[in-house]
Amino acid sequence: MSLTNLSDRIRKHFEKGKPLHCFSSLFDAIDTFLLTPRTVTTSGSHIRDAVDLKRIMITVMIALVPALLFGLWNTGYQHYLILGQASTFWKCFAYGFLKWLPLVIVTYVSGLAVEVSFAQWRGKQVEEGFFVTGFLIPMIMPPDIPLWIVAVATIFATFFAKEVFGGTGYNFLNPALVARAFVFFAYPSVISGNSVWVSGTTDAMTGATPLSQLMNGGEPVSSYLDMFIGTIPGCIGETSKIAILLGAIVLLYTQVASWRIMLSVIAGGFITGSLFHLTGLCPVNGWQQLLMGGFLFGAVFMATDPVTATHTKTGKYIYGLLIGILAIVIRVINKGYPEGMMLAILLMNIFAPLIDYCVLQIMIKKRKKNIRQHQHQS
């Protein structure tokens, strides 16, 4: 019996009025996960693009894979490095994988529980947005974070940052960043602002990121080459700039993420970093700022979230530039929060509708002016 027939036979039990109806959203999610939906066009255009949100989300996840794989290895590598133990590639990777696996399971289970319940309550299908959110959250959390905090943060983010506004597409804050911000402010002891975590070490051995070292006036331990390659302590996803750039190539090539945002975030960061350097406020120059912390990860994977970013073309440039500028300003001015990227993106998420509003007003005026000009000519 083919899978399609099996699905058709089981589907009957989830219809309205049947005992399993309360799980229909879950069934639907699994069903459309395994088999593409049977829906054909009924109104408007008779043909449709093969792309759907599942495909978009899986593309983002594929783009995240290089950063993830590197991060898994690096988590183990940093662990054995700080303990001074010898390690092999696979040992490092296995260590990182075993640290990551529970995190990702907890994230998906807790997040999807919220998603599925809301979908069922609304009588709608489960939306795909959480695939990426759930993938991102473990990549921006410290590897040793207690699992219950991850669960609480994920539930908080999914519930308050997304579902209460109507689900994927209606949220105005990036849920993954809200999860991180939640941990950052609610449990500062596990995710402190100016130091970062090397898995499996005690508090005393918590390593400082190059970023926090610099901000506190010291010289960075890691070289800029290390920062570029990623063999430095940090979150799973953010350390390797090469892996992030690989992801960026995938996102830009598939046209899933906006190059306008990526480019302007980087430009904003570079310009502001250079200005601070030139005025002597910060010893780090522009391009070095880009290699530090989660700047690049944020620019490529977080700022480009199409829902929470600005929707207009011009707005994207403004939005991106401001994120870049703010991230560096927060970093340099407030030494307590060297990782300004998260706050910059969340802040600009809030301002994105305002930017769009201003851009729209300009468009409306331009259009009216154009009409008047034509009327004048004729």
Add this chain to the structure above:
Amino acid sequence: MNFNIRKGLDLKLDGIAEEVIEMLAVPEYCHIRPSDFRWLKPRLLVAEGDTVDIGTPLFADKADERIRIVSPAKGQIKEIVRGEKRIIECITIAVNRNAGLTMPVVFEDSEEVESIRSLLLRYGLWPCLRQRPFSVIPSPDAKPKAIFISCFDTAPLAPHIPYLMQGKEEHFIAGLQILQKAAGKGTPIHLCMKEGESLQPESTTQNIHIHHFAGPHPSGNVGPQIHRISPMDKGESVWYVHPLDVARIGRFFQNHILGFDTIFALTGPIAHKPHYYSCIYGTDLTEVFRQQTATIDELEVSTEKDAVDNETAQTKTHPAQSAKCRIISGNILSGKQLQHKPSLQFYDHQLTLIPEGGEREILGWLLPGVKKWSFSHTFTAWLRKHKAFYFNTSQHGDHRNFVMTDIYEKVFPYNNIPPLELLKACMTKDIDKMEELGIYEVDDEDFALCEVICPSKMPCQEIIMEGLRKVRE
């Protein structure tokens, strides 16, 4: 003037009509549907059993009874099919096959606006005109600021309009002059042509402007053309007419011949020998489909045979072919599906046959998708984007909220009209915002490509149509 429209998309499909015209015999039946005319509420003027001639009014618009839809053929009213709430779905005329397709008419020539308009109204030629905004039949008292005639169609597999117009040049010129008089003295006429094409020699009439457009679909739609040449503000209106209808009007006034003969292109990847047909408006197309279906059935059998030993055959014929085929009056982007009593819609000159989709695929969202067409580059198929794709009616996913917020602009050829914001304004029924954003300049067909490429499967055309309906009220 020359315009280059960069935004848009040309879909590549097999099955473009070969430039051969087959004359269809006088049909047994003609089906006239009030739904061909947007938002027209019909008041029936005939009853079952009545005899009608070419030009006999069948129904009038309740909003303005001067607007009448007339019979395209001589015959007898066989049946009036009513649907839910007694809505008139279709009027079937049993055609007198001995009568001709056209009819001589006697009237006095006049240069007066009023008399030209009343002739157009009386003989059912007024509905050939449509107005923007709303794409409805204009009011008989309307004063348009311009008339637009798009002499090229960029929709997928669209008929080649200069080919349709062959031999009708003289009538076309006469039609232009009549339209100008009907619209009011000095109303500019804008003829929009494809770059490098010219429909006919330079016209002698004053105030006719010829524009050339380059670029992908929808550069052939009148909406983007009006937007560039004579953008509309609230309260203004523009007329637009299909070149074949201009020639029809021209022939009526020049030779005093009334006729609703038309030409359409049979197209589509599963159409057998796609080519042009000449017939009258409303012609029952059952016979045409019978030939086509026989061929599709043959294809099906041969595909099944070939599939066993020949893999290339599988790539050429889509699996959905074996299931069903969808018959569309118009193009695949904004046409209407034909079911019972198939006949072409009043304004259409194209018939498209595409395979029905709906087959399920295991983990379809994960596979490389070598044969899946996508505007995004998320499938490997875009590497062979210059080749024609086999499209079917599968929606490829379910309806979601807006997520990819910047893709619509890539295929939306209006400047300073944000498609996403306009769609949202229509969804929230915010009339002020719709007007601000330029709802009067657009039509649902201009959003067809947005709808096609939308990963959230938003029914964009329906949303815009509802928005337009709302602002019209």
